[in-house]
Amino acid sequence: MNVSEVMAQYLRAAGIDVMFGYPGDPSVELLEGCRNVGVDFILGRREGTAGLMAQAYGMLTGKPGVALSTLGPGATNLVNAVANAYLDRTPMIAISGQIDTKRLPTFTHQVVDQHSLFTPVSKWATSIAPHTAGHIMRKAHRTAMAPRQGPVHITTPADYVGAEATDDEIHLPPTNGVGHGIVVYGEEGADPVAMINKANRPVILYGISAMQGHAGAEIAALAERIGAALVSSPMAKGTVGETHPLFAGVLDMACNAQMWDLVRSADLVIAAGFDGVELIKPWDVSAPVLHIDTVPNTDQIYASPLEMVGSISHILAALADEVKSAEGFTENDIRTHRDALMAAYEAGRVSGILNPSDVIRIAKVDAPTDTIVTADVGSHKLLVGQGWTTHNPRSCLNSNGLSSMGFSLPAAMVAKYLYPDRNVICFTGDGGLAMVQSELRLAASLGLGLKVVVFCDNSLNRIELKQMARQYPSTGTVIEDTDIVKMAESMSCNGVMVENEQGLADALATPMTNTPLVIGARIDPKQYWTQF
Incomplete structure (x- = not known):
């Protein structure tokens, strides 16, 4: 196989059946490789919107969306969509053509440093070559899917896309976290169960990672056990169905004053896969935060005395089994809040x-x-x-x-x-x-x-x-x-x-x-x- 055929075969093996983009000369071999394996190509009217289509594919399917551009202005037009996927925590494989490697060090027409261009807005930016094709695709896939999910960018030089690949093995890495290991960060003796049992007005604030980790049932079960008000981030909407009697609303959307008042009234916030990248207003909550996510709380947008890192659904299920049942927020409390929220909405x-x-x-x-x-x-x-x-x-x-x-x-x-x-x-x-x-x-x-x-x-x-x-x-x-x-x-x-x-x-x-x-x-x- 040539390099483009390896790329196309890899995408098909990963269950990706469509690519979005705007091609150029360095894209011809890849388009043909995709056609031969049944990966459809959708021609956007510009690279930026094609990239947003790829992002939406990632949001809807949970698999990396694939965006294609040519070199020069094609690559620069794609940057916004890649940055969008980066801060929206959405898996994407972005591919841009480039001139041949022989001319690249000295030629200037339509040449930009794509590695420098995409590095600040992607999890990894690299180039592909005949002796690295299989490995690059495998690493790109795994990196895009690893917490926090996001885009990677691959440059495809014109003299490599049709060259015979010496690294042509298709090996898919595991991308779905199934481990039950939990890493706890906090003071010695800190106990998340005791922290929850002490709370009288807990709020579970859930976000993108909880949605991606299919943790909706576990969030609802814990909320029902401890009487927690359920608050969603905008991009996590639907993780718990919003007709649930404990669902209080969405943070930082319309009527945000009422939602922030509710969160500030809590004596414990359980942040389940919540990502501060979604905050429009600064964090202004005095209650302690129990951080539960696939990654540690390195952003420090909110302080958290105790962090539990691992499978979100597993952590929540384990906590629900151990904490004591409590009234917390009653369904009537949430109903009263929702009535006031909807009155403000109108x-x-x-x-x-x-x-x-x-x-x-x-x-x-x-x-x-x-x-x-x-x-x-x-x-x-x-x-x-x-x-x-x-x-x-x-x-x-x-x-x-x-x-x-x-x-x-x-x-x-x-x-x-x-x-x-x-x-x-x-x-x-x-x-x-x-x-x-x-x-x-x-x-x-x-x-x-x-x-x-x-x-x-x-x-x-x-x-x-x-x-x-x-x-x-x-x-x-x-x-x-x-x-x-x-x-x-x-x-x-x-x-x-x-x-x-x-x-x-x-x-x-x-x-x-x-x-x-x-x-x-x-x-x-x-x-x-x-x-x-």
Whole structure:
């Protein structure tokens, strides 16, 4: 096999059946290698959005998404998506072509130092060669999947991609943690069971690693035993179904004051796979934190006197077996909190117009429980993060580490590509859509019948709110009005503009087809000012 064939064979053996990207000259051999083994290639309209598609693949499947670019501007355009996967803790294998090794030391046209470019935003950046092909793919795979999960970047020189590989063995490393070993860090004699037994108002704050470690059942079981309020990070939504009677809400989304008040009222926070990369507000909680994760608490965003490192689900199950049963937060306590939270969520709502919170509420009405939703970055993401009831893990996708605008549409496209029979709703703002709207043509050509709901307020609202708070005029935050219907039709999609609740409900009730539906929801943004 040549080097490209080894790479393609490895990806197929790892269960990866699709690659996203924008190819160039150094990609030709790899594209052919993938075609021959049945790894599909999806041509994004630019490298950045193709990379976001690869990230969404990793979020949805738990396997590394694969992104491909050419050299020079292709590689530089891919950087944002790799950085997004890095801070969103999502496994990815990013591949960029490069000129041949003979010219690389002295040639300058389209040449950038890709190793230096990707090292700060990936877990590992390297180059592949005929004598390292199998080893590099194995290490890239294992590194991407190791806690904390993230992207790796491989440079493929033009004179190597078609060269015969002397290292051509395909050996898959173990990537699913099944060990039950627990490492405890803390003062001598520190006892996590005693720490939990002492608490009267415990909160379990769970995050990305808990979702990736399939720890939802163990989180719920421990919460039920000790009466812990359940608080999710935005990217962990659905780890525990959000109809659970102890589910209190999502941290740092809409109504964050109420959520922080709840967490600050706790006398113990059990951080189960919670990653501080998701925090928007600084940690301001006096209660002690019991850190439970696959990695030690090296970030020190919150102080923790006791750390338990290992399989999150195993640690939680062991604790649930040993701690004493306690009342803690009652279901009535959580119900009272949730009622106040939802009242705050609807604050500022005005009858007779389409408010931002109306969009989420109406979209939820008839949505099946296995609906996949994606949210872009902006004020509407805060509403989706708090207001969308998520029943299953990996079914509410957002970028909350790097928080890159333009994420929602490519993510929703991949969701519909992987799960064509599931209802997929993309929530995005007019600013976020403007960054990636050319991908709608790809969605149409792939026959992806997703629904794209656009919050149309003609502004970059998050920034405009900050200008308003300082009594500055709106400067550099206006998004010119776009004819959503004509834009959608130009991309071979269906389009509709709605300005009231009934119009939105009718549009969302449109039967599923193989054609994307773009719904422009003309909202009044005044409610944002009240809420945020």
